[in-house]
Amino acid sequence: MDKILERVKSFIKVIGIGSSWLNVMLVFLICLDVFMRYLFNQSYNWILELEWHLFGLIFLLGSAYTLQKDKHVRVDIFYNDFSSKQKAIVDLLGSMFLLIPWCLVAIHTCTNYASNSFYIKENSPNPGGLPALYVIKFMIVFGFILLFIQGVVIIIQQIKTLVQ
Secondary structure, three states: OHHHHHHHHHHHHHHHHHHHOHHHHHHHHHHHHHHHHHHHOOOOHHHHHHHHHHHHHHHHHHHHHHHHOOOOOOOOOOHHHOOHHHHHHHHHHHHHHHHHHHHHHHHHHHHHHHHHHHHOOOOOOOOOOOOOHHHHHHHHHHHHHHHHHHHHHHHHHHHHHHHO
16 A cells, blocks of 8 residues: 555655646746847737646646645644644545635536537637637646545555654
8 A cells, every 4th residue: 555655655745746847837938938029029929828727737737736845835833833743633634624625615516527628629719829729728627636635645655644
């Protein structure tokens, strides 16, 4: 079981670190867009849309890794003073009753959303925009699947902490 958990954590880590490199691409693309706009007075819809898609991918693909590293946003007024067992209980309950159900709802809803987009072969409504919008929409599903998997890992880890 521990080997499987380590492989899952490694997979999420690889995806998370890979998504961090999207920041470099995004900065380059924004600089190119600004350069083109101010020096040549030209702007392209596909560049603007790609900027938004990269921005979304950074969060979608990086959220599970952020959760894995415990760097997510948390209101920890009381949490910091808790013992490791109390923290495990909070993390376990939060994952079981908030994270996992929300991921399941999002996966179901976004799968329908992306499938409908794929079915109609949705493209950008803007002239010169990006084709195949369903690809980015399926990445929403993938991002929530990663978050779900990381939630399951957290639940297993917290149960182990409580049993010890």
